[in-house]
Amino acid sequence: MTLLAVDHVGLSVGDAVQAAHYFRSAYGFHIEAETGPGAGPDGTRSFVLRHGDVRLMVTSSLNGNGPTADFVRRHGDGVRDVAFSSTDAVGDFERAVAAGAEAVQEPVVHEDESGRVTVAVIGTDSDLVHSLVQRDNPDGSFLPGVHRPVPHQGGSAGPAGDATAHHLHTVDHLALCLRPDTLDRSVSFYERALGLRHTYDETIVVGGQTMNSKVVQNDSRRITFTMVEPRTDGPRGQLHDFLDNFGGPGVQHIAFGTDAIADAVRALAVRGVDFLSTPSAYYTALAERGIDVGMETETLRELSLLVDRDDWGHLIQIFTRSPYARRTLFFELIQRVEARTFGSGNIKALYEAVERERTRTGADETGTGTDTAAPALAGTAQA
Numbered sequence: 001m002t003l004l005a006v007d008h009v010g011l012s013v014g015d016a017v018q019a020a021h022y023f024r025s026a027y028g029f030h031i032e033a034e035t036g037p038g039a040g041p042d043g044t045r046s047f048v049l050r051h052g053d054v055r056l057m058v059t060s061s062l063n064g065n066g067p068t069a070d071f072v073r074r075h076g077d078g079v080r081d082v083a084f085s086s087t088d089a090v091g092d093f094e095r096a097v098a099a100g101a102e103a104v105q106e107p108v109v110h111e112d113e114s115g116r117v118t119v120a121v122i123g124t125d126s127d128l129v130h131s132l133v134q135r136d137n138p139d140g141s142f143l144p145g146v147h148r149p150v151p152h153q154g155g156s157a158g159p160a161g162d163a164t165a166h167h168l169h170t171v172d173h174l175a176l177c178l179r180p181d182t183l184d185r186s187v188s189f190y191e192r193a194l195g196l197r198h199t200y201d202e203t204i205v206v207g208g209q210t211m212n213s214k215v216v217q218n219d220s221r222r223i224t225f226t227m228v229e230p231r232t233d234g235p236r237g238q239l240h241d242f243l244d245n246f247g248g249p250g251v252q253h254i255a256f257g258t259d260a261i262a263d264a265v266r267a268l269a270v271r272g273v274d275f276l277s278t279p280s281a282y283y284t285a286l287a288e289r290g291i292d293v294g295m296e297t298e299t300l301r302e303l304s305l306l307v308d309r310d311d312w313g314h315l316i317q318i319f320t321r322s323p324y325a326r327r328t329l330f331f332e333l334i335q336r337v338e339a340r341t342f343g344s345g346n347i348k349a350l351y352e353a354v355e356r357e358r359t360r361t362g363a364d365e366t367g368t369g370t371d372t373a374a375p376a377l378a379g380t381a382q383a
Contacts, residue, residue: 001095001195002087005222006171007133008048008055009254010081011329012071016060019077020047022323023056026271027168033147040146042066048142052169054256055142057081071127076326079251081121082174083131084194084223092132093120101193104129115140124189126249128176167264172257172334173215173224173342177242178249183212183229190216196223200341204228209237215342226342228252245326253319255332261316262295264333265303274321278304293337306346313338317346 013019023029029049037045043066046059059080061069071080086092090107097103102123110117115137123129141149178186190196200215210231217224230239242252258264265275283301293300293307293314300307306317315336322330334343 001092003084003092003132003194003218003223004087004220005085006174007083007085007131007135008057008081009079009171009174010057010059010083010131011077012068012075012080013058013060013077014072016045016047016058019058019060020049023049023058026273026323027051027268028271029054029056030152031150032152033142033149035147038062042068044068046147048147051167051256054168054171074127074247075250076246076328077324078246078329079174079254080127081129081131082251083133086132086134089118089120089132089134093122095195096122096132096193099192100189105131110144110146112141112144114144117141117143119143122193125182125185128250130194167258167260167267168256168333169259170222170257172255172332172336173226174254175252176225176227176249177239177246177252178227178229179243180229180232182249183214183227186227187214187216190225196225209234209239211239221340242328246328251329253330253332255317255334258333258335261305261318261333261335262299262303265305265318268333274323275304276319276321278306282306306343308339308341308343308346310339310341312340315339315341315343317343 011019020031024031029051031047032050032055033048035044035046040046040059042061043063044059044061046057049056049058059068061072063069068080071078093103093107104123105119105121107118107120110119115135117136117140118134120132121129122132141147176186187198191198196216196218198214199217200213202213204211204213210233211228212231213226213228215224215226228239230237230243243249269275278301280301283297286297286300286307291307291309291314293309293316295305295307295316299305300316304318308315308317313336315334317332317334320331322328324330
């Protein structure tokens with residue numbers, strides 16, 4: 001396979017205009033390209049938003065028909081497509097289908113004066129799909145003939161003067177929440193169909209709940225999925241909440257890489273991003289864990305930042321609350337200083353914080369509370 005990195009993450013949403021406004025105003029993305037109303041496939045409207053090397057495409061159906069509308073009816077707003085950049089989209093598509101992937105869309109070539117883009121789409125055993133995108137000119141149009149470029153005006157909606165343009169630079173990883181007893185099958189699929197490698201695994205036991213977690217990556221680690229399944233031999237918890245509210249397995253969180261997490265959290269909080277809080281006792285215990293990341297403990301505590309160390313270095317991370325009606329998808333900010341793992345040492349603190357959030361929103365009584373740390377748990381495998 002010739003997959004290089006995440007090209008973009010495609011979200012199917014009820015209202016693309018509103019979704020684009022949210023990512024512009026809350027996270028500082030700018031619109032790179034768009035379709036006209038109803039001009040996209042199946043009568044859709046979509047916007048491509050960019051922040052550093054992070055691209056999000058938000059798409060909504062205007063006529064209630066087609067895959068986008070079907071996805072939103074089943075799952076609410078969420079990730080339908082994790083697209084990969086490729087140097088041979090046709091060959092990668094053929095190899096994936098030969099390995100058992102569903103052929104959702106045969107390779108199609110889109111071309112204009114700015115360059116040529118070849119796109120093919122494969123399916124998984126859930127409603128998640130993967131576009132394979134070959135760009136002959138990486139600086140050309142996002143999708144010639146479908147999306148029209150939108151000139152960048154040098155700023156984005158939000159408080160004047162905040163410098164979020166340099167805060168988020170990559171999609172560090174995506175977390176998948178799976179049904180019980182499907183983790184090994186999913187890992188095998190990504191190994192066979194997409195050539196990813198199983199690099200980490202862990203069994204997580206917290207609060208009587210047991211979760212199995214595994215990670216698959218490409219060689220450069222620019223494509224990384226952390227996968228987690230709840231075990232059936234324990235009480236219901238955060239992962240069950242997601243599966244119920246989302247209506248099945250899917251992407252639980254998107255992790256944005258940053259080189260300045262403290263600045264990013266401050267700027268995004270001003271813009272209205274709601275971050276998960278962390279118990280104060282977590283910071284008291286940092287010294288006992290022997291973790292020093294070169295940031296004052298009071299700064300970590302003030303911003304509810306989580307830290308961890310592995311054999312390669314350390315990381316700092318934080319998770320948002322879900323902004324969506326079903327309380328499913330949410331986001332992570334992560335700053336890596338050589339670290340390759342995902343914050344395994346933070347599981348207990350995260351679990352405690354999320355259980356407080358579940359109780360606050362009535363999850364223990366209704367089963368519909370905020371699922372805010374499940375993606376963190378999904379991303380906490382270690383070597």
